[in-house]
Amino acid sequence: MRAALPWLLVFAACGDNVRAPAEPRWHVRDGFLRAPDGRAAILRGVNLSGAHKYAPYLDDKQPADYARVRDAWGMNAVRFLMTWAAVEPEPGRYDDAYLDAVAERLGWAHAAGLAVVLDMHQDIFGEGFGFDGAPRWACDEARYAAFVPKEPWYLSATDPNVMACVDELYMLPERRNRFIAAWRHVAERLAGAPAVVGFDPLNEPNWGTYPLFQFETDILAPFYGDIVATVREVAPGWVAFAEPSASRNVGFLTQLRELPFDNVVYAPHSYDQAAESGAGFDPAQRQKLLDYARDVAGEAQVLGAALWIGEYGGMVDAPNIGPYMTAQYDAAGSVAAGAMYWAYDKGGGYSILDADGHEKPALMDVIVRPFPTLVAGDPIAYAFDAAASRFTFTYTPDAAVASPTEISVPARVYPDGYTVDCGGCEHAIAGDTVVVTRPPAARPATVTLAPR
Numbered sequence: 540m541r542a543a544l545p546w547l548l549v550f551a552a553c554g555d556n557v558r559a560p561a562e563p564r565w566h567v568r569d570g571f572l573r574a575p576d577g578r579a580a581i582l583r584g585v586n587l588s589g590a591h592k593y594a595p596y597l598d599d600k601q602p603a604d605y606a607r608v609r610d611a612w613g614m615n616a617v618r619f620l621m622t623w624a625a626v627e628p629e630p631g632r633y634d635d636a637y638l639d640a641v642a643e644r645l646g647w648a649h650a651a652g653l654a655v656v657l658d659m660h661q662d663i664f665g666e667g668f669g670f671d672g673a674p675r676w677a678c679d680e681a682r683y684a685a686f687v688p689k690e691p692w693y694l695s696a697t698d699p700n701v702m703a704c705v706d707e708l709y710m711l712p713e714r715r716n717r718f719i720a721a722w723r724h725v726a727e728r729l730a731g732a733p734a735v736v737g738f739d740p741l742n743e744p745n746w747g748t749y750p751l752f753q754f755e756t757d758i759l760a761p762f763y764g765d766i767v768a769t770v771r772e773v774a775p776g777w778v779a780f781a782e783p784s785a786s787r788n789v790g791f792l793t794q795l796r797e798l799p800f801d802n803v804v805y806a807p808h809s810y811d812q813a814a815e816s817g818a819g820f821d822p823a824q825r826q827k828l829l830d831y832a833r834d835v836a837g838e839a840q841v842l843g844a845a846l847w848i849g850e851y852g853g854m855v856d857a858p859n860i861g862p863y864m865t866a867q868y869d870a871a872g873s874v875a876a877g878a879m880y881w882a883y884d885k886g887g888g889y890s891i892l893d894a895d896g897h898e899k900p901a902l903m904d905v906i907v908r909p910f911p912t913l914v915a916g917d918p919i920a921y922a923f924d925a926a927a928s929r930f931t932f933t934y935t936p937d938a939a940v941a942s943p944t945e946i947s948v949p950a951r952v953y954p955d956g957y958t959v960d961c962g963g964c965e966h967a968i969a970g971d972t973v974v975v976t977r978p979p980a981a982r983p984a985t986v987t988l989a990p991r
Contacts, residue, residue: 564776565736567802569917572736572778572845572877577940579914582654582736582847582877583947584608584616585891589882592660592671596625597640598884605644605651608883612907613949613971617653618739618849618879619644620660624674627721638728649734656780657729658739658849659722663695664704670695672742677714678704691816696745696785705747709758715765723769730774737778739806739849740766743785755784755794764799771800780806780847783838793838805839808850809867809878819858825866832870846874852881852889855902864905865925872910875918875934880906909948909988912972915940919983928953930988936978944975948988956991 563575571579585608590598608614625637648655661672667683670692675683682700689695696702707714722740729735740763746754767779779800783793787807809831814820832848839846851867853860871878884890893899908923909930916937923930932946948957948971959966962979964986978984 565778565802567778567804567843567845570840570843570845571875571914571917572804572847574913576942577915577937578942578944579916579918580654580736580877581875581911581914581918582616582656582879583871583910583912584614584618584653584877584879585612585883586618586620586658586850586852586879586881587883588620589884589889591620591625592622592662594625596622596637597644600644600883602647602650604883605647605653609652610971611949612903613909613947615652615654615912615947616656616736616877616879617648617883618656618658619648620658621725622660622665622671622673623677623718623721624666624672626725627717628674630676630717633721633724635728638725642729642732645729645732645734649732653734654736655732655734656737656739656849657725657735658742658780659725660742662743663692664701664708664745667704668695668698668701673704673708673718677717678707702745702747705745706749709747709749709762715762719766719769722766723773726770726772726774726777730777735774735777737780737804738770738774739780739782742782743788743808744782745785751784751786751791752794754786756796759784760795760798767800778802778804780804780849781844782806782808782849787835792834795838796841798842798844801843803842803844804847805835805842805844806847806849807835807838809835809848809870810851811853811863814853814857814863817854817857820853820860820863820866822859822862822866825862825869828866828870829873832874832876836874836876846876848876848878850881851878853902854888855890855899856887860901861905864902868906868908869922872921872923875911875920907949907951909946909952911944911946913942913945915942915944915975915978916984928957928990932986933983935983944978944986946973946975946986946988947971948973953988953990957988958991959986959988961986 566573574580588598663670665673667675668686686700781803836846853863881889885892886894911932914934917935919933921932962981964975964979965977966975
């Protein structure tokens with residue numbers, strides 16, 4: 540039996556002696572994303588994929604590649620990239636053949652035991668500037684002709700032509716409504732896909748020329764509100780994975796204090812700026828990543844949201860990729876957050892795989908690690924001591940949740956087996972999953988794994 544099956548059982552009906560969940564869908568409660576049975580769900584996985592940014596907008600992965608995420612790497616989720624250009628290549632004309640192909644891939648994800656968050660991706664507004672996101676028709680050709688790209692690439696967002704197109708997306712009713720209608724069409728076509736937990740309305744939203752410190756409250760929150768309300772007319776169970784402004788990536792604290800909808804996961808990204816510039820990771824910056832995780836966890840709490848790091852990653856061949864990814868794992872674990880590696884691609888740069896489709900060991904040896912997937916209670920923190928191969932998870936059990944707590948333990952982490960110390964709990968090992976059927980008596984509860 541595939542070890543992913545316990546993850547899929549959250550969709551099963553409850554027995555007579557089991558408390559029915561307060562909400563029968565995925566939802567957010569008490570600071571955590573919850574599966575339909577009430578367990579806290581930590582989504583850890585990969586962005587799939589950078590290759591989706593450009594025509595034909597889908598990569599060459601097949602069902603076995605989706606299964607690899609769960610079976611070989613022990614992960615449980617995919618952030619699935621889409622673009623507005625792929626969905627609506629011409630005004631009012633949707634590419635349903637593309638969406639049918641997306642639906643097929645969502646079926647592969649479900650069969651593999653993976654939860655999916657749909658992401659409407661963009662970089663530097665869209666295709667007219669040579670990047671990804673909006674279709675070319677979504678802004679004036681004169682803007683594209685006058686554009687002067689900058690290096691590093693992300694500085695191109697400051698070009699006045701890019702900012703003008705961004706402004707028009709938010710401010711021009713026709714442009715804004717077309718984008719929202721495209722999201723509605725996506726929801727209409729994909730609402731029945733059981734793998735989909737929720738959606739990320741817009742990747743790394745830029746503020747254009749609007750005052751930076753007013754953008755999120757004046758523009759972004761209402762924009763999200765209109766998208767979420769429209770999507771939930773046809774997909775009422777989809778959780779909103781809402782990103783802060785792209786300014787959060789460069790150190791500006793979010794100004795979001797509330798959002799006009801419920802069931803929200805706060806979804807910032809986490810990158811080290813020096814590493815992003817090509818210098819590699821300085822291990823002295825480790826504490827900065829831990830502090831960032833603490834800060835965004837606080838921002839999520841203000842919003843009444845769960846926390847999920849929608850992107851993290853690094854140039855695999857740059858110095859100190861191991862310490863960099865270890866710091867990212869430790870940061871997410873310190874606040875019991877999920878996190879998604881960028882990206883499940885082939886080739887150089889941030890890619891998980893080399894050009895031939897083989898894993899890059901320097902990367903995968905540090906991102907493939909144990910983590911709690913479904914928790915009957917409230918997670919507190921998880922951690923992995925690589926030197927001792929010792930994994931520790933602390934949580935506060937909830938006796939009202941009858942389903943077990945589950946911890947993913949990829950086989951490669953403990954090739955000679957492992958022991959489970961949980962202070963007298965009842966547990967079993969099912970494939971690559973530790974299943975805690977009765978929690979430890981101590982509060983908070985602690986589960987520790989160590990090599991035999």
